[in-house]
Amino acid sequence: MARLVLKFGGTSVGTIDRIKNVARKVKQEVDAGHEVAVVVSAMSGVTNQLVDYVKQVSRLADEREYDAVVASGEQVTSGLLAIALQEIGIPARSWQGWQIPLITDDVHGKARIERIESGDLVARMSTGEVAVVAGFQGVSKDGRIATLGRGGSDTSAVALAAAVQAERCDIYTDVDGVYTTDPRIVTKARKLGRITYEEMLEMASLGAKVLQTRSVEMAMKHRVRVQVLSTFEEAAGSALPGTLVVDEDEIVEQELVSGIAYSRDEAKVTLVGVEDRPGVAAAIFGPLTDAAINVDMIVQNVSEDGTTTDMTFTVTKADLDRTVQVLEGARDDLKFRRLIADSNVVKVSVIGVGMRSHAGVAQRMFKALADRGINIQVISTSEIKVSVLIAEEYTELALRALHTAYGLDQA
Amino acid sequence: MARLVLKFGGTSVGTIDRIKNVARKVKQEVDAGHEVAVVVSAMSGVTNQLVDYVKQVSRLADEREYDAVVASGEQVTSGLLAIALQEIGIPARSWQGWQIPLITDDVHGKARIERIESGDLVARMSTGEVAVVAGFQGVSKDGRIATLGRGGSDTSAVALAAAVQAERCDIYTDVDGVYTTDPRIVTKARKLGRITYEEMLEMASLGAKVLQTRSVEMAMKHRVRVQVLSTFEEAAGSALPGTLVVDEDEIVEQELVSGIAYSRDEAKVTLVGVEDRPGVAAAIFGPLTDAAINVDMIVQNVSEDGTTTDMTFTVTKADLDRTVQVLEGARDDLKFRRLIADSNVVKVSVIGVGMRSHAGVAQRMFKALADRGINIQVISTSEIKVSVLIAEEYTELALRALHTAYGLDQA
Numbered sequence: 001m002a003r004l005v006l007k008f009g010g011t012s013v014g015t016i017d018r019i020k021n022v023a024r025k026v027k028q029e030v031d032a033g034h035e036v037a038v039v040v041s042a043m044s045g046v047t048n049q050l051v052d053y054v055k056q057v058s059r060l061a062d063e064r065e066y067d068a069v070v071a072s073g074e075q076v077t078s079g080l081l082a083i084a085l086q087e088i089g090i091p092a093r094s095w096q097g098w099q100i101p102l103i104t105d106d107v108h109g110k111a112r113i114e115r116i117e118s119g120d121l122v123a124r125m126s127t128g129e130v131a132v133v134a135g136f137q138g139v140s141k142d143g144r145i146a147t148l149g150r151g152g153s154d155t156s157a158v159a160l161a162a163a164v165q166a167e168r169c170d171i172y173t174d175v176d177g178v179y180t181t182d183p184r185i186v187t188k189a190r191k192l193g194r195i196t197y198e199e200m201l202e203m204a205s206l207g208a209k210v211l212q213t214r215s216v217e218m219a220m221k222h223r224v225r226v227q228v229l230s231t232f233e234e235a236a237g238s239a240l241p242g243t244l245v246v247d248e249d250e251i252v253e254q255e256l257v258s259g260i261a262y263s264r265d266e267a268k269v270t271l272v273g274v275e276d277r278p279g280v281a282a283a284i285f286g287p288l289t290d291a292a293i294n295v296d297m298i299v300q301n302v303s304e305d306g307t308t309t310d311m312t313f314t315v316t317k318a319d320l321d322r323t324v325q326v327l328e329g330a331r332d333d334l335k336f337r338r339l340i341a342d343s344n345v346v347k348v349s350v351i352g353v354g355m356r357s358h359a360g361v362a363q364r365m366f367k368a369l370a371d372r373g374i375n376i377q378v379i380s381t382s383e384i385k386v387s388v389l390i391a392e393e394y395t396e397l398a399l400r401a402l403h404t405a406y407g408l409d410q411a
Numbered sequence: 412m413a414r415l416v417l418k419f420g421g422t423s424v425g426t427i428d429r430i431k432n433v434a435r436k437v438k439q440e441v442d443a444g445h446e447v448a449v450v451v452s453a454m455s456g457v458t459n460q461l462v463d464y465v466k467q468v469s470r471l472a473d474e475r476e477y478d479a480v481v482a483s484g485e486q487v488t489s490g491l492l493a494i495a496l497q498e499i500g501i502p503a504r505s506w507q508g509w510q511i512p513l514i515t516d517d518v519h520g521k522a523r524i525e526r527i528e529s530g531d532l533v534a535r536m537s538t539g540e541v542a543v544v545a546g547f548q549g550v551s552k553d554g555r556i557a558t559l560g561r562g563g564s565d566t567s568a569v570a571l572a573a574a575v576q577a578e579r580c581d582i583y584t585d586v587d588g589v590y591t592t593d594p595r596i597v598t599k600a601r602k603l604g605r606i607t608y609e610e611m612l613e614m615a616s617l618g619a620k621v622l623q624t625r626s627v628e629m630a631m632k633h634r635v636r637v638q639v640l641s642t643f644e645e646a647a648g649s650a651l652p653g654t655l656v657v658d659e660d661e662i663v664e665q666e667l668v669s670g671i672a673y674s675r676d677e678a679k680v681t682l683v684g685v686e687d688r689p690g691v692a693a694a695i696f697g698p699l700t701d702a703a704i705n706v707d708m709i710v711q712n713v714s715e716d717g718t719t720t721d722m723t724f725t726v727t728k729a730d731l732d733r734t735v736q737v738l739e740g741a742r743d744d745l746k747f748r749r750l751i752a753d754s755n756v757v758k759v760s761v762i763g764v765g766m767r768s769h770a771g772v773a774q775r776m777f778k779a780l781a782d783r784g785i786n787i788q789v790i791s792t793s794e795i796k797v798s799v800l801i802a803e804e805y806t807e808l809a810l811r812a813l814h815t816a817y818g819l820d821q822a
Contacts (some may be wrong), residue, residue, distance in 0.1 A: 016464060016467040016468060020468065035740055048597065050487065052682065053427060053487070053491055054491065054494060055492075056427040057427060057430065057431065057491050057494045057495045057498060058495070058497070058498040061494045061497075061498075062493065062494055062504075064495055064504070065490040065491075065494045065497075065504070065505055066490070066494070068487075068488075068489065068490035068493075068505050068507070069486070069487050069490035069491055069494075070484045071486075072484075072487050073483075073485035074481045075479055075480070075482075075486070076461065076464070076479075076483050077480035079465075079476040079478075080464055080465065080468050080475070080476075080480060082473065082476045082479075083465060083468045083469045083473055083477070083480075084468045084469070084477045085473045086469070086472075086473055086476075087468060087469040087472075093473075093475070093476070094475075094476055094479050096479070096556075096762045099554055099555075100508065143510055143719035144510075145507075307712045308741050
């Protein structure tokens with residue numbers, strides 16, 4: 001017998017029939033003898049509708065009121081699932097954020113969880129009652145409803161799993177696990193049985209949108225074992241095993257590289273002929289930081305003539321126009337000769353905790369790309385990842401080449 | 412300067428534009444120097460949708476979960492109206508039932524208000540902040556969301572007005588007041604400037620569906636002055652005065668009769684040849700009470716032969732089939748000769764606190780109906796009302812005749 005937290009996203013509870021289906025899945029865990037808490041999102045489409053209502057009323061709505069409005073979606077699902085469970089004989093009750101209480105700071109709209117006073121909830125779970133928790137929401141210290149921001153239900157689930165010391169947090173979604181790369185592009189992609197928190201973090205932030213980055217960070221911090229699995233695919237009436245996101249020491253034999261991620265959401269900016277003097281980087285990136293523009297990869301070329309250099313960096317595509325605007329505005333100060341903006345780029349990354357203890361991982365990447373005639377524009381590396389920026393048209397070719405080069409292809 | 416509670420129903424907040432319109436009305440009262448609390452219903456259609464969801468999941472849903480689901484509609488409106496008010500420069504915040512708190516008993520789905528701890532709310536109102544209160548809901552003593560039943564937002568508003576000692580509770584709706592009778596039938600019907608609680612109660616329960624009976628009872632108990640007025644009709648940008656529902660002593664010159672109400676929701680049952688013995692009424696109505704069937708008018712004929720009599724009474728049309736079933740089931744005990752059920756009847760009532768001190772009110776009614784050849788089937792009277800049951804086809808004729816007979820026609 002174990003204590004489990006299950007989380008079902010908006011698509012999984014998108015209709016009344018799907019809510020009933022979720023109830024059956026929860027029943028399987030209860031019948032297996034587990035104590036179960038379920039965290040639910042709003043029915044798909046509902047949150048967007050509510051956000052749209054708010055926007056129609058005001059472009060700059062009071063976040064506390066925004067939260068009161070949008071948190072209602074999860075409230076509805078939690079009540080409906082509790083009823084669906086009771087209907088098939090499983091004792092259940094819904095818990096809103098303020099009822100647990102799940103206490104947040106007062107940064108409404110993207111609140112952070114401060115603590116979960118789960119005593120009452122655990123006491124009722126231990127009597128065999130399923131706790132159906134409205135995700136995405138808590139209550140701030142002044143008693144107002146606070147939401148955790150988009151994707152907050154994953155965070156709710158992981159935080160709850162930590163608070164009730166659950167053996168595992170199962171995130172049911174519309175994919176059946178984490179793959180070595182995007183299976184829509186690389187047909188030989190394999191589902192991973194296990195992946196480390198660190199790798200998952202890189203995968204999530206690089207465009208493999210399975211789990212919210214924030215929930216993975218929280219899982220890593222509290223050592224919550226997370227499983228990603230499919231709501232819809234079953235074998236013999238039971239959920240198929242998905243991908244376990246766990247601590248490194250739970251993975252006996254670590255692959256060198258676990259996966260190949262990519263992000264099309266990058267744009268490249270090059271400042272040509274910037275003065276090569278101390279403080280020039282600060283002069284460039286200061287105004288961008290002030291404008292809340294996140295810079296990702298940065299490369300500064302070696303100065304050819306000792307007086308000027310080129311600076312290349314990436315921002316998200318959505319920030320590109322603003323970035324250009326900010327830099328043009330600072331032109332007098334920065335004294336660059338030319339600004340080149342290019343949004344036809346993609347960032348491809350190989351990820352694996354195994355590379356920490358192995359040399360040659362980056363080299364294998366460079367060679368595989370070179371063999372296909374793919375030019376690398378920017379390189380950045382971290383302890384467990386190597387990322388390169390290449391022309392967007394090579395995305396599929398690069399992913400397939402790297403997937404094969406690191407031995408990830410399905411047998 | 413006064414403290415006011417305004418209440419807007421589902422039609423009044425049915426779209427984002429209408430919510431903005433409500434905000435403008437609230438602003439007028441704030442600009443006039445009043446402290447304002449606003450009670451809102453769910454946007455029209457939302458509650459029905461939520462109830463439908465619950466029914467799709469279970470025919471016999473846990474009322475606590477039902478409440479968590481359906482109370483979300485008012486939560487949304489309260490947040491949106493608070494934002495709409497802020498948008499036009501009026502400080503405002505939303506209050507859910509549990510935030511006030513408005514404490515109810517634990518009869519979920521049709522909870523009764525036990526008390527409203529309005530200290531925090533009043534303190535913030537006194538700083539000029541409009542309190543936007545989610546109607547229809549409170550929190551039970553065990554911390555669960557509880558709804559007050561259909562039409563509960565009127566009750567929320569009146570109860571809040573009593574708790575904060577408001578000078579008046581304005582119920583904005585889609586009619587512009589209480590009329591002497593149904594203006595769709597009697598074109599000469601007049602809007603009443605004032606009406607007593609007692610009269611309003613009779614009007615409400617007799618089919619003039621302007622205010623929920625329960626909210627009028629509460630207003631009468633706590634002497635809350637209630638105004639019924641239109642959300643949509645305006646003169647020079649201000650709400651038109653509606654009908655004030657007040658204590659009798661606020662009405663200087665009382666009309667003999669204030670209005671003529673009618674209800675098509677009646678069905679007549681006659682038991683022919685019932686034994687004329689002590690206890691026979693109890694034998695008939697006992698099984699109906701057990702079946703939760705409400706009996707309205709009752710007439711027992713004088714026995715002709717000293718051994719049997721006829722018993723006539725009315726139930727709602729919805730209860731008629733069940734009534735016949737129950738009585739047929741008790742036939743061996745009741746020993747009636749024949750059961751006649753008739754749903755082609757209407758109850759017409761003349762209502763007025765003035766009749767308490769005047770004789771001849773009933774006689775004028777009987778004569779007016781007799782002059783038109785309308786046969787009276789059943790009569791019942793109370794201190795402030797005379798009701799008759801007549802064939803349904805005479806409804807319009809009877810209403811017009813009585814409206815004229817009591818001098819209610821518009822000049």
